[in-house]
Amino acid sequence: MGETLPLSLSHVNKSLVLTNRLYMLLHFTALSFLVYYRLCFFFQDPQTREPPLFPWLLVFASEIILSFIWILHQAFRWHPISRTVFPERLPQDDNLPLLDVFICTADPTKEPTLDVMNTLLSAMALDYPPEKLHLYVSDDGGSPVTLNAMKEAWKFASWWLPFCTRYKIECRCPKAYFSISENEGGDFDGSFEFHADKKMIKEKYEDFEEDIKRVKENQDNSGDITGKIGQNHPPIIEVIQENSSCEIEQVKLPFLVYVSREKKPSHPHHFKAGALNALYRVSAVISNAPYILVLDCDMFCNSPASARQALCFHLNPETSPSLAFVQFPQKYHNISKNDIYDSQHRSAYKVLWQGMDGLMGPVLSGTGFYIKRESLYGNYKIKDTDLELQQYVGTSNEFIKSLNQKGTADSVTVGRTFPEEETLLLASCNYEIGTKWGKEVGFLYGTVCEDFHTGFILNCKGWNSVLCDPPQPQFLGNSTTNLNDLLVQGTRWFCGLFDIGLSRLCPLIFGPLRMSLLQSLCYAELTYFPLYCLPLWCLAIVPQLCLLNGIPLYPKVSDPFFFIFLFIPLSALTKHLVEVLSTGGTFRKWINEQRIWMIESITSHLYGCLDALLKKCGLKEASFLPTNKVEDEEQTRLYQMDKYDFRTSNMFLVPMVAVITINISCFIGGIYKVLSVGNWDQMFIQLFLTAYIIVVNYPIIEGLVIRKDVGRIYPSLALLLTSNILATTITCTLYSVLRKV
Numbered sequence: 001m002g003e004t005l006p007l008s009l010s011h012v013n014k015s016l017v018l019t020n021r022l023y024m025l026l027h028f029t030a031l032s033f034l035v036y037y038r039l040c041f042f043f044q045d046p047q048t049r050e051p052p053l054f055p056w057l058l059v060f061a062s063e064i065i066l067s068f069i070w071i072l073h074q075a076f077r078w079h080p081i082s083r084t085v086f087p088e089r090l091p092q093d094d095n096l097p098l099l100d101v102f103i104c105t106a107d108p109t110k111e112p113t114l115d116v117m118n119t120l121l122s123a124m125a126l127d128y129p130p131e132k133l134h135l136y137v138s139d140d141g142g143s144p145v146t147l148n149a150m151k152e153a154w155k156f157a158s159w160w161l162p163f164c165t166r167y168k169i170e171c172r173c174p175k176a177y178f179s180i181s182e183n184e185g186g187d188f189d190g191s192f193e194f195h196a197d198k199k200m201i202k203e204k205y206e207d208f209e210e211d212i213k214r215v216k217e218n219q220d221n222s223g224d225i226t227g228k229i230g231q232n233h234p235p236i237i238e239v240i241q242e243n244s245s246c247e248i249e250q251v252k253l254p255f256l257v258y259v260s261r262e263k264k265p266s267h268p269h270h271f272k273a274g275a276l277n278a279l280y281r282v283s284a285v286i287s288n289a290p291y292i293l294v295l296d297c298d299m300f301c302n303s304p305a306s307a308r309q310a311l312c313f314h315l316n317p318e319t320s321p322s323l324a325f326v327q328f329p330q331k332y333h334n335i336s337k338n339d340i341y342d343s344q345h346r347s348a349y350k351v352l353w354q355g356m357d358g359l360m361g362p363v364l365s366g367t368g369f370y371i372k373r374e375s376l377y378g379n380y381k382i383k384d385t386d387l388e389l390q391q392y393v394g395t396s397n398e399f400i401k402s403l404n405q406k407g408t409a410d411s412v413t414v415g416r417t418f419p420e421e422e423t424l425l426l427a428s429c430n431y432e433i434g435t436k437w438g439k440e441v442g443f444l445y446g447t448v449c450e451d452f453h454t455g456f457i458l459n460c461k462g463w464n465s466v467l468c469d470p471p472q473p474q475f476l477g478n479s480t481t482n483l484n485d486l487l488v489q490g491t492r493w494f495c496g497l498f499d500i501g502l503s504r505l506c507p508l509i510f511g512p513l514r515m516s517l518l519q520s521l522c523y524a525e526l527t528y529f530p531l532y533c534l535p536l537w538c539l540a541i542v543p544q545l546c547l548l549n550g551i552p553l554y555p556k557v558s559d560p561f562f563f564i565f566l567f568i569p570l571s572a573l574t575k576h577l578v579e580v581l582s583t584g585g586t587f588r589k590w591i592n593e594q595r596i597w598m599i600e601s602i603t604s605h606l607y608g609c610l611d612a613l614l615k616k617c618g619l620k621e622a623s624f625l626p627t628n629k630v631e632d633e634e635q636t637r638l639y640q641m642d643k644y645d646f647r648t649s650n651m652f653l654v655p656m657v658a659v660i661t662i663n664i665s666c667f668i669g670g671i672y673k674v675l676s677v678g679n680w681d682q683m684f685i686q687l688f689l690t691a692y693i694i695v696v697n698y699p700i701i702e703g704l705v706i707r708k709d710v711g712r713i714y715p716s717l718a719l720l721l722t723s724n725i726l727a728t729t730i731t732c733t734l735y736s737v738l739r740k741v
């Protein structure tokens, strides 16, 4: 009977859909009035109309860009859905497909080896038949530390995995398990045996920690060369099969492979996409599982259930044929209550992806997704000749064979005869030359947002995706919780996204011909999001300088259009507030999101756009600096206390300080001017806007003049001088232009 019941269901929240659409209608009407009001200006007599043309054009252009992004954004709100899965209705274990797991790591100094191993162990302990599970670790750092640590992890796994299954442990990442409260024993809490076993396993884990430290020290003593060889070494592939199970009988462990693809300084390695493609090929000749789970090394499995949950979609005959991947939202274990940096990317994972799920499915988000191997084959056709195929996917006959051999348990090299030669070929630099890897096959190259790019093209080819967001977070990551990492990461993402927006793949042109219009609008919103830098820079300077100058840019309080200019920001802010509160946020979280949006727009959005433009002109090469995952106690303490850690480069601080200085000076000067002229009703909106920016960004002022701790904005001469020069230059240039034009 179970077979006739569906494996998954989707639900539409009708009241949410209704309120969203009502809001769209009202807000859109108000925007139309705004445009009408601004346009009327051009039909007035140039001699008598009051504000000069230039500042009027600037704010109008900003409003147009904001409205454009707002319109794109509404696609996410059109038809949000949620889903439920019923893993208990899946076929028996014997009939489950093979599953491969890919874990990427790149730099043993920035990505602590112990944490990478924890990710690995949590994935080895997935609730899935171990003989059907194959794990591949890609080490872009080419570090013996990672390889040796994996051998230690393998030994520890032979203790950890049986412990987890025997006591039905929920959290199978040992580090997280041993750091949570003592009483996690579920049904076995009162059992003496459980506590004795737990104590024993804890000791084993501590030994394991020590072993990893030792591995690292040995490497350091032998003269650390990882930094140098990381970018120049032959392919290294090793199957981890330590024979330690003599202590415990009959422990079935999943198959574990270490892969460090070949690196040559002269050869582009395409960052994470390149690493994933190497794993994709190597795994094809070993296990060739039809489904692949991809994990970043900073995101562990918080529950063993995700594999079966994902299969509820992949094995559902209704959704399966066109389903490319099941994406789990990125969630993080290190988020504070008010989350001052919006490190959890709340909007994306709690609102936007649900919205896309009701269309064609969420964006591929880099980690925590189960992808169908076949969806990455590109346009390969069974009837293609071998020669055609070689030009397409490269010369490996084994790989070509794998294309037609959908991995089944039998097709796996049961005796584990490991095709070493072939895998080394597949992980070599030259393998991809002259083929379609990264262009049509596998994860796509060309941007540092390989995830977004690959997911977008999959959607364009007619593949769907789904979002699986069960109440219990299935994956927990480590998010950036300091300003520097956030802005550096943001610059990378916004460069990658805007880069796609500028390319021939522009979702507004390339999308609608190949997928639904609404889905294209969602992708377009994400690629053009960095454009916020233009209106935000403009609205943080022009109305303020006009205030100082006595130039009104908005309707008087007594003008009926005043209501429109009041309604638009209020409606947008209220909608944002409601979304924050309904997704578990606080009022302070809402203000924090407003602030971080402003800070990012002034800095990382701008730099991201500039990087993308420079890349377009061939003046700059893309780079993917992995984020720092080493925990810094001081930094974590500041974040938990809701205090910004302003220890970042002047490149980010200067614009922030300059803009806030301009706002404060204009506010003081503006008040003085308004009091002397008495035109407060004409200047009300400008005064209000300036005050709003100052109030929301008070933490910057606090960091500059009040705070004395390490995280304050250190008032170095260079910072003060540069930000003052910047503020003065902007003021003087605009001040003279504003009056004249």
Ligand SMILES: O=c1ccn([C@@H]2O[C@H](COP(=O)(O)OP(=O)(O)O[C@H]3O[C@H](CO)[C@@H](O)[C@H](O)[C@H]3O)[C@@H](O)[C@H]2O)c(=O)[nH]1
Binding pocket: 104, 105, 106, 107, 111, 138, 140, 270, 271, 272, 275, 295, 296, 297, 298, 365, 366, 367, 448, 449, 450, 451, 489, 492, 493, 496, 624, 625, 626, 627, 628
């Ligand atoms: O040359 C590289 C660079 C990075 N990585 C790995 O890629 C992953 C993501 O890197 P991370 O430094 O954690 O970047 P984030 O900004 O946190 O990553 C987000 O953004 C990336 C795209 O910019 C996506 O690939 C990620 O999945 C997504 O979590 C990590 O496991 C790295 O080890 C490589 O394997 N090779």
Ligand SMILES: [Mn+2]
Binding pocket: 296, 298, 478, 627
């Ligand atoms: Mn990361």
